Amino acid sequence: MRYLTKSRFKVALECPTKLRYELDPGQYHNDSDGNPFLEALAKGGFQVGELAKLHYPEGVECGASGYEVPLEETQSLIDGGQKVIFEAAIRSGHKFVRIDILEILPEEIRVIEVKSKSVDGPDERQFLRKGGLVVEKWRPYIEDVAFQVHVAQDFFRREGYAQPVKGYLFCPDKRKKASKSGMHERFLIQQDGERSRCVVRPGVTLQDIGDSVMTMISMGQAMDAVKADEQSYFRPGWECATFEGAIGWMEQLVMLHNRGAAIPQLPVGPHCKKCAFQTPGELPVEGRSSGRRECFSHCLGWGDAEWERPKAWDVWNISSKKPIGDGRWFMDELTEADFERRNQPLVAPDSFSLDAEKIKQNQRQWIQVSRVQEGNDRPYLDREGLSRELTSYSWPCHFIDFETTAPAIPFHAGYGPYQGLCFQYSHHILHEDGRVEHAGEFLGLGQGEDPTFAFIEALHDELSRDEGSVFMYSIHENTYLNYVQKLLMEASPFSADRTAELIRFIQDLAVPTGNSAIQWSRGKRKMVDMCVTVQNFFWHPRMAGSNSIKDVLPAVLNASAHLKEKYGKPVYGTDELNSRNFRNWQWVEYGEDGQTVLDPYKLLPPLGTTDVGAVFDEVERLYPQDEIGNGGAAMTAWSFMQFAEMGESERKTLADGLKRYCELDTLAMVMIMEYFRHETKHNG
Numbered sequence: 001m002r003y004l005t006k007s008r009f010k011v012a013l014e015c016p017t018k019l020r021y022e023l024d025p026g027q028y029h030n031d032s033d034g035n036p037f038l039e040a041l042a043k044g045g046f047q048v049g050e051l052a053k054l055h056y057p058e059g060v061e062c063g064a065s066g067y068e069v070p071l072e073e074t075q076s077l078i079d080g081g082q083k084v085i086f087e088a089a090i091r092s093g094h095k096f097v098r099i100d101i102l103e104i105l106p107e108e109i110r111v112i113e114v115k116s117k118s119v120d121g122p123d124e125r126q127f128l129r130k131g132g133l134v135v136e137k138w139r140p141y142i143e144d145v146a147f148q149v150h151v152a153q154d155f156f157r158r159e160g161y162a163q164p165v166k167g168y169l170f171c172p173d174k175r176k177k178a179s180k181s182g183m184h185e186r187f188l189i190q191q192d193g194e195r196s197r198c199v200v201r202p203g204v205t206l207q208d209i210g211d212s213v214m215t216m217i218s219m220g221q222a223m224d225a226v227k228a229d230e231q232s233y234f235r236p237g238w239e240c241a242t243f244e245g246a247i248g249w250m251e252q253l254v255m256l257h258n259r260g261a262a263i264p265q266l267p268v269g270p271h272c273k274k275c276a277f278q279t280p281g282e283l284p285v286e287g288r289s290s291g292r293r294e295c296f297s298h299c300l301g302w303g304d305a306e307w308e309r310p311k312a313w314d315v316w317n318i319s320s321k322k323p324i325g326d327g328r329w330f331m332d333e334l335t336e337a338d339f340e341r342r343n344q345p346l347v348a349p350d351s352f353s354l355d356a357e358k359i360k361q362n363q364r365q366w367i368q369v370s371r372v373q374e375g376n377d378r379p380y381l382d383r384e385g386l387s388r389e390l391t392s393y394s395w396p397c398h399f400i401d402f403e404t405t406a407p408a409i410p411f412h413a414g415y416g417p418y419q420g421l422c423f424q425y426s427h428h429i430l431h432e433d434g435r436v437e438h439a440g441e442f443l444g445l446g447q448g449e450d451p452t453f454a455f456i457e458a459l460h461d462e463l464s465r466d467e468g469s470v471f472m473y474s475i476h477e478n479t480y481l482n483y484v485q486k487l488l489m490e491a492s493p494f495s496a497d498r499t500a501e502l503i504r505f506i507q508d509l510a511v512p513t514g515n516s517a518i519q520w521s522r523g524k525r526k527m528v529d530m531c532v533t534v535q536n537f538f539w540h541p542r543m544a545g546s547n548s549i550k551d552v553l554p555a556v557l558n559a560s561a562h563l564k565e566k567y568g569k570p571v572y573g574t575d576e577l578n579s580r581n582f583r584n585w586q587w588v589e590y591g592e593d594g595q596t597v598l599d600p601y602k603l604l605p606p607l608g609t610t611d612v613g614a615v616f617d618e619v620e621r622l623y624p625q626d627e628i629g630n631g632g633a634a635m636t637a638w639s640f641m642q643f644a645e646m647g648e649s650e651r652k653t654l655a656d657g658l659k660r661y662c663e664l665d666t667l668a669m670v671m672i673m674e675y676f677r678h679e680t681k682h683n684g
Helices: 006-014 016-022 036-043 045-054 068-079 136-158 220-228 243-258 270-274 291-300 304-308 336-340 361-374 383-391 452-463 476-491 496-509 530-537 549-559 561-567 615-622 629-643 648-679
Strands: 084-092 095-104 109-114 165-172 187-192 195-200 214-218 397-405 421-430 436-443 470-472
Touching (some): 006 016, 006 136, 006 243, 016 291, 045 095, 045 165, 045 187, 045 195, 045 214, 068 084, 095 136, 109 136, 136 165, 165 220, 291 304, 336 361, 383 530, 383 648, 397 452, 397 476, 397 648, 421 629, 421 648, 436 648, 452 496, 470 476, 476 496, 549 561, 549 648, 629 648
Parallel strands (some): 109 165, 397 470
Antiparallel strands (some): 084 095, 165 214, 187 195, 397 421, 421 436
16 A cells, blocks of 8 residues: 655655555666665754754654554554654545654644754744745745645545644754753764664753754745645646645556556656656666656657757756746757756856856857767867966966764854854865875864864864965855854954964965855955866766766866876876875776776775765765765765764775765866866966
8 A cells, every 4th residue: 555655755745656656666667766874864854853842842853653553552642642752643535644742732732853954943834935935945845744634534534523723844943052061962863773873862852952043933824825725736747736735646647557557658857857767878777767768758659769859958057947938858859049048157056256267158068069069079178268267377286175063953052053164174275287296184083173273273284384276165164154153253262363364375376256245346366266277168978967076077088198098007106196095096997898987986985884975976966966065975975974883994095985986076177277288388
């Protein structure tokens, strides 16, 4: 028996055909499937969930898994007069939910959904726009609560309860500050057989935590807005027009599946671009099929020939509305005019300014499309423009990469939820004569201390030895230097003179973001965003529509005979090329064809036997475009070190892996720069 659960309902709201594939996980590959433990750890879900329970010391956990047993357990608890139940199992018809916190009060029954996403105070209006419409980024959360309330209302009405059922969100509040340090030390990651779980230290109460950083928000108005929405749930092929109509229709689809009938496939459209039910090349993976291939084969009659044609959705940063919305699915159907119409500069989010570094994303898109249409598999390199760019740099060139975190539960008193802190960096130097130097690194292990202050002091001391240009990859480092400046202004442990010196150092490198407490003029060493340099001057077929350094590095290595020769020998970690974490290492290895250079990130040594042994690949696969970004793997591994019960040997193994991982990020930047210099004759 299958039920319409809240997770399946969420999938079906994205596309009802996905419900067809979700109900047959053994037949269809789901690219979003992963380790739920790592997912919860990465986003703070485990810790926030346990913190929420501390607010209800009288609560009882319904810990059984499956359907029938937890339903019976929940019913027994309710019949026995239990007023607060964690993970209560409720069923109505073919709808089934597990409620994070169910609170039965004389005046109302509360369905409380605990989320690790931060809120801005208790005002429900943050979820609504003018005219009472829903803020779209909050819609999935509102729909989640509304679905649970819908099921609970049916259940308690049948049980004879007269009080209304109301929905609430319980979330970390970014307006609040922790009153005690070490809050995270109360929440431990423990092994439970082959699984891991988060537990609260025995005897810990809410009073031990200090002032709560959680906020409860009534969702009444927001749920009413969703129910009154007559636009969002009326789509091509849908047999409903409202939110509650969608619940009824999707329940019928589940019942159809339970009878052994196939759920109908709805028309394909722009939303298919990001479908999770896809596989590489749309070919079977471990015996599971591509749902997206099945949809297009059914709806448009696509066969092998169509799947071999390059797709429009693979164009970098292409809009789903046009040309995909016009039904032009293939790159060979696109023209230069498609990109001339969208002649918008690529700018970083919000108020971060790239100044003269703004580029025309449509130009880059057309380079990719035209090369594919021509069958030209050679890399694109704007040597003239790149040469001008290289001439503007000051030597030696410094390449830095930060690993950071923004924990849902603050580690330190005075910190708020998701306040950013820096725990690691790597620093490479490329000298004008071509010498490469792994000049420094930093890794703060945390364990009750904020590593940010030691981090920024070490970075300052390393980068202040000369006036060479400093490079980052994307705007992550700029964002976190802004966070560090704010922290220095609020709680610096240094003298006034040293604090002022560090702030001047930050302002020389970074530009203010929209959240900066103060504004300042561009410094003379403003960091160069190497990702923008790549976007402006370089494209390789191996990159497809990506500019991630994880895709650019293999592309550059495959394009460069110079780098193949240099790094095709075990010279990294020798007197010739120093390293702090590698010895006699060879970065260029070839695949089975003897010609394709393998991805160096795949050559990193494993982390050992810890529970996060596959964390680097797993988390970055799960969140390639998420706010976690490319630092998600390191962030999750470091967070694991803060919460997990582990010995010193295991901790050292994980720390060594973090160092190697971060070092490769800055070495990758060096290799890319070496390629650019060699191709433009700027090499030393």
